[in-house]
Amino acid sequence: MKILVVGSGGREHAIIRALKKSPQADTIYALPGNGGIAADAICVEGKATDIDRVVAFSKEEKIDFVVVAPDNPLVLGMVDALNAEGIPTFGPRANAAILEGSKVFSKNLMKKYGIPTARYETFEDAQAAIDYIKATGEYPVVIKADGLALGKGVIIAQSFAEAAEAVKSIMEDKAFGASGNSIVVEQFLEGVEVSVLAFTDSKTVRPMVSSMDHKRANDNDEGLNTGGMGTIAPNPYYTSAIAQECMEKIFLPTIRAMGEEGRPFKGCLYFGLMLTKNGPYVIEYNCRFGDPETQVVLPLLESDLLEIMLSTYHETLAETEINWSDKSAACVIVASGGYPVEYKTGYLIEGLDAQGQCKGATLYHAGTRQQDGKYLTAGGRVIGVTCTGDSLKMALDSAYSAVKNISFTDMHCRTDIGKKALDALEK
Ligand code: AMP
Ligand code: GLY
DSSP, rough: OEEEEEOSSHHHOOOOOOOTTTTTTOOEEEEEEOGGGGGTTTOOOOOOTHHHHHHHHHTTTOOOOOEESSSSHHHHHHHHHHHHHHHHHEEEHHHHHHHHOHHHHHHHHHHTTTTOBEEEEEEEEHHHHHHHHHHHSSSSSHHHHHSSOTTOOEEEEEEEEHHHHHHHHHTTSSSTTTGGEEEEEOOOOSSEEEEEEEEEEESEEEEEOOOOOOOOEGGEEEEEEOOOSSSESSOTTTTTTHHHHIIIIIHHHHHHHHHHHOOOOOEEEEEEEEETTEEEEEEEEEEOTTTTTHHHHHGGEEEEEEHHHHHTTTGGGSOOOOOOSEEEOOOEEEEEEETTTTOOOBBBBBBBBTSSTTTSSEEEESEEEEEEEEEEESSSSEEEEEEEEEEEHHHHHHHHHHHTTBTTTTTOOSSSSHHHHHHHHHH
8 A cells, every 4th residue: 555644743753653564555655754754754745734735646646545644734624635535544524623623612512512621611702701710710720722723822820910911812912823713711620641542433432552741841840831742651640440431431422422413533532631539531632643642652552553544444443453562662852952932953963873763762753854864953843762661661761861872952851751650650
């Protein structure tokens, strides 16, 4: 089969690495891919959001299967456009991707179907939101732009002044553009976060190994929210009893709700969960694999990813074999200093071999490019350094010792990825 993976980050690199292992995979293309992905796939020029380009390329090259990995093209309807041309895909159609594309939609869906989530109200008017926050008087309070905002559209306000400023910046100054035309104001939840990615064909839902992201830029969860600075899997807080509760109260109800709404969801559904003292709550849904969750989850998959992905399209997921390793995995992101705000790119990355790899780890490239056979930085998150091990500690030790091989100007990584998870295991 000829396969096209749309996207250009570490997540896409991890997907391509897993797909490559399938005996059915002949040629894998990435559009646009990146410097490191080029060692594993044929990179094709274009933008991941350019639906016409992706459809035209898929027809020209007679692509058998397209994996649409990022949120934007899914929300824009890339899968719909490919399916209209008879091209099989992995990923939800636009009317299901709205689960991530609109927080107002997803919150209202959860309320309608009794899926546990933080109490909330939605607003299209800034003054009404501010009046509501004042009347409620509970801090911290969480303010979310309705639409996609590169993971930055969530503000946790500690006081009325901060909350009012957040509402104004989203709704009046349009800090996230049209994504801020509506907002959700919701209750702050306390607990431990878990990411659960699940394959679904709209009828069956098959959760993957759980994971834990580290969203803040600096150690001890300080600094700004980022796309994710590192991940570990499995998440030790996510016990089998909690997994069962999530299946009954969250995963199956969500899939059924989407079906009842005439929005069957096929692809990878990401459940961002908070384990509270009152049980698991949904913080958010994403309509795609997480980044960098994928970089620790897929290395633990022992079955054929391509076969699983095809079965989501053909709605045969219930009969498909999915086995997971009982090892642990850790991914440490090496980033450009200054990310997620301002950073420079174009620095030479030292310590990589010709394939963009280094000894003792698997490197998933997020923001790199190649020039004259060398690898240069080309984004905020640069490389995800991933290792598996018999224990979480072994996986983390290996990942951090491999990080020492890599260097570039202003390189930044967190030094405490997995620490909270290790503490939980030691308790
Ligand atoms: P989201 O983009 O919805 O995942 O939000 C980004 C981050 O904000 C989450 O990973 C949480 O750490 C935090 N967050 C979002 N909603 C809440 C909430 N209701 N209570 C506490 N933290 C939240
Ligand atoms: N790592 C968080 C996300 O992919 O949204």
